[in-house]
Amino acid sequence: MIISPVFFYLFAGLAIAFSLLVVIKRSAIASAFNLVLVFFAFAGIYAMMDAHLIAAIQIIVYAGAVMVLFLFVIMLLNADNAAFDMHPAGIGKKLVGIGFVLIMTSFFVWIFKNNSYLGSISNFSSANVDAAGGNTQVLSELMFSEYILPFELTSVLLLASIIGTVAIARRKKLVEVKNGAALKKESAE
Amino acid sequence: MNYVQPWVILAFSSIIFFIGFAGILLRRNILVILMCIELMLNAVNLTFVTFSKQLHHMGGQMSVFFIITVAAAESAIGLGLVVAMFRTLRSVDTDDIQLLRE
Numbered sequence: 347m348i349i350s351p352v353f354f355y356l357f358a359g360l361a362i363a364f365s366l367l368v369v370i371k372r373s374a375i376a377s378a379f380n381l382v383l384v385f386f387a388f389a390g391i392y393a394m395m396d397a398h399l400i401a402a403i404q405i406i407v408y409a410g411a412v413m414v415l416f417l418f419v420i421m422l423l424n425a426d427n428a429a430f431d432m433h434p435a436g437i438g439k440k441l442v443g444i445g446f447v448l449i450m451t452s453f454f455v456w457i458f459k460n461n462s463y464l465g466s467i468s469n470f471s472s473a474n475v476d477a478a479g480g481n482t483q484v485l486s487e488l489m490f491s492e493y494i495l496p497f498e499l500t501s502v503l504l505l506a507s508i509i510g511t512v513a514i515a516r517r518k519k520l521v522e523v524k525n526g527a528a529l530k531k532e533s534a535e
Numbered sequence: 536m537n538y539v540q541p542w543v544i545l546a547f548s549s550i551i552f553f554i555g556f557a558g559i560l561l562r563r564n565i566l567v568i569l570m571c572i573e574l575m576l577n578a579v580n581l582t583f584v585t586f587s588k589q590l591h592h593m594g595g596q597m598s599v600f601f602i603i604t605v606a607a608a609e610s611a612i613g614l615g616l617v618v619a620m621f622r623t624l625r626s627v628d629t630d631d632i633q634l635l636r637e
Contacts, residue, residue, distance in 0.1 A: 347541050347588060354539050358547045365551055365574055369558035374566050380537075381570050388577050391544075400580075400599050407603055410612050412573065419614045420566055430593040443560035447553045454549035456537045460541040468592035475593075485596055494598050497578045500604050507608035 349394045357394075361387035374420045378413060385409040396472050399482045544585045552578035565620070565630045569613050576606045 362373040364387065385408045392401035475484050489497055551574060558571030581600045588597025617627060624631050 347539050347585070348537055350537055351608050354544070362550060362554070365554045368567070368570055368574065369554060369561065372633050374564055377567050377570055377621065381573065384574065385577065388544070388581060391581065392584055395584055397587070397596050397599075399586060400596055400603075403603055404580075406579075408573070412607055415610060415614055416566065416570065419617060423618070423621050423627060425564070425566060426629045427622070440561055444557060447557040447560070450556075451550055451553040454553070455546040458545040458549065462542065465590055467590055470593045471591045472588075474591075481596075485600070488593050488597060489600070496597075496601055500601060503605065504608055505610050506600065510612055512627055514612070514615040514619050531593060 347395070353394060354391065357387045357390045361391075374425060375417065378416050378420060381416075382409050382413050396475070396481055398480070430530050434462070541585055541589050545582060548578040548581040548585070551581070565617055565627050565629050569610060569617070569630065573606060573610065576602060
């Protein structure tokens with residue numbers, strides 16, 4: 347694949363280092379900030395691979411919206427140092443988990459190295475895409491023609507998630523408000 | 536010398552995927568577990584973009600677009616559930632979820 351190896355290995359090394367820090371770091375806020383850096387490294391790799399729209403969405407949606415949501419909840423719950431968990435009782439299970447992960451990683455790397463199956467090559471080469479107006483225009487035209495059904499279904503999914511979030515967040519709140527009102531009445535009496 | 540083998544990128548994304556998987560196995564803070572799920576979704580997105588570039592097909596990048604939408608919805612719902620869990624249990628530790636153990 348014709349991309350610059352220097353920048354690819356730079357971004358890949360940064361992404362691996364920061365994602366290890368996400369898992370290792372004791373504080374949840376430190377994990378969240380390391381995750382932001384992983385997202386930026388991924389956006390750099392996407393931009394190198396001519397996926398400009400995906401790179402922009404990666405930064406706006408992931409590094410912008412999702413991580414702000416995460417940090418908001420961590421700070422709201424004051425759960426920064428909660429539940430860090432390397433106590434010696436479970437160390438055997440954790441070693442089994444790490445061993446399993448290492449075996450699966452080497453298995454996947456072996457598969458990708460030794461099976462270079464190439465499917466039928468379609469006609470969206472980077473030269474063709476650039477001639478048709480660039481990555482964003484081609485992707486947008488596809489989104490509103492060939493992929494219109496999944497696009498519309500996405501709106502249903504987002505509606506369902508909005509309703510779900512409101513339903514999860516609301517019921518308890520009503521009870522608490524009622525209790526609060528009862529408490530107020532009692533203290534007034 | 537401006538060529539990276541596709542399997543190197545795929546191997547890199549599988550490494551990131553299993554780092555996220557290890558995080559899910561090892562950590563007990565449910566917020567960090569959600570972050571590791573995001574890490575795994577990102578690794579899969581990189582695989583899609585790699586195959587999209589390799590096969591000159593836009594379907595991969597379209598799939599990434601929809602995966603990002605689903606991931607944003609998933610994290611909103613997941614964090615709502617974390618807040619509800621914290622209200623009931625006063626904790627974000629997954630070992631404290633044992634209300635059905637009685």
